[in-house]
Amino acid sequence: NAGVTQTPKFQVLKTGQSMTLQCAQDMNHNSMYWYRQDPGMGLRLIYYSASEGTTDKGEVPNGYNVSRLNKREFSLRLESAAPSQTSVYFCASISRLAGGNEQYFGPGTRLTVT
Amino acid sequence: AQTVTQSQPEMSVQEAETVTLSCTYDTSESDYYLFWYKQPPSRQMILVIRQEAYKQQNATENRFSVNFQKAAKSFSLKISDSQLGDAAMYFCAYRSKAAGNKLTFGGGTRVLVKP
Numbered sequence: 001n002a003g004v005t006q007t008p009k010f011q012v013l014k015t016g017q018s019m020t021l022q023c024a025q026d027m028n029h030n031s032m033y034w035y036r037q038d039p040g041m042g043l044r045l046i047y048y049s050a051s052e053g054t055t056d057k058g059e060v061p062n063g064y065n066v067s068r069l070n071k072r073e074f075s076l077r078l079e080s081a082a083p084s085q086t087s088v089y090f091c092a093s094i095s096r097l098a099g100g101n102e103q104y105f106g107p108g109t110r111l112t113v114t
Numbered sequence: 115a116q117t118v119t120q121s122q123p124e125m126s127v128q129e130a131e132t133v134t135l136s137c138t139y140d141t142s143e144s145d146y147y148l149f150w151y152k153q154p155p156s157r158q159m160i161l162v163i164r165q166e167a168y169k170q171q172n173a174t175e176n177r178f179s180v181n182f183q184k185a186a187k188s189f190s191l192k193i194s195d196s197q198l199g200d201a202a203m204y205f206c207a208y209r210s211k212a213a214g215n216k217l218t219f220g221g222g223t224r225v226l227v228k229p
Contacts, residue, residue: 042205042219105159
C-alpha cells in the first residue's frame, strides 16, 4: 500500500496562475481532507470530503476549490494563485468508522507563489 | 468552534532526560479525541499518541505518555528518556466525534534534544 500520495511535491507559481494539487489514497477510506501549513504554524483545514460525492468548507476555504473525483482521489484547485497561498499543503484520509483511528497524511506539497 | 493552544514555541531537553509539552483546548463537547503528532524535518506527520475523552486512564506508548485533565481541558505530552530522534515539531490536535472527523491543530512546539 502506498497510503496517501500527493503530486506534485514542489511547485512555483506566478501570481494569477492556476494549478491543481492531486491526492490519492489506496486504503479504501471514506473521508479525505486538505490542510495548509504556514511557516511556524499548525495545520489548518481548507476543505474536506466526508464521503464520496460530498465536500464541505473548512477553516480557510477562500481562494480554493475541491473535487472528490471518486473514492480514491480528492483534488485541490487554486484558480488564481496569490502570494498569501504560499504554504505546504497536506492531504489526509480516514475511514468513516473512524473511532480512535488516525488520519493518514500524505508527504505534502510545497507551493511558492511569487 | 474548537481551539487548541500550545503555549511553548520551543523546548530544549538533554538526551536521556524528560520533557513535558503543554496543550490546552476549548470545546463544549463531552466526547472527543485528542492526539499528539510529530513532524520531523521531512514534514511527514507521524501519530505519537491518542486519547479518547471518555477514557479516564492516561494513554501511554513506550516513552511517550500523556496527562489528560478533562475538567481543565489540558492534554500534556511527556517524553521520557529523550533521544536525538525525538527532535521535531510536535502538534497537539483535537478531533470531534461529530460529522466530518476534522482535526483542529495547535501551533506546535519545537523540541530540541541536546547530546
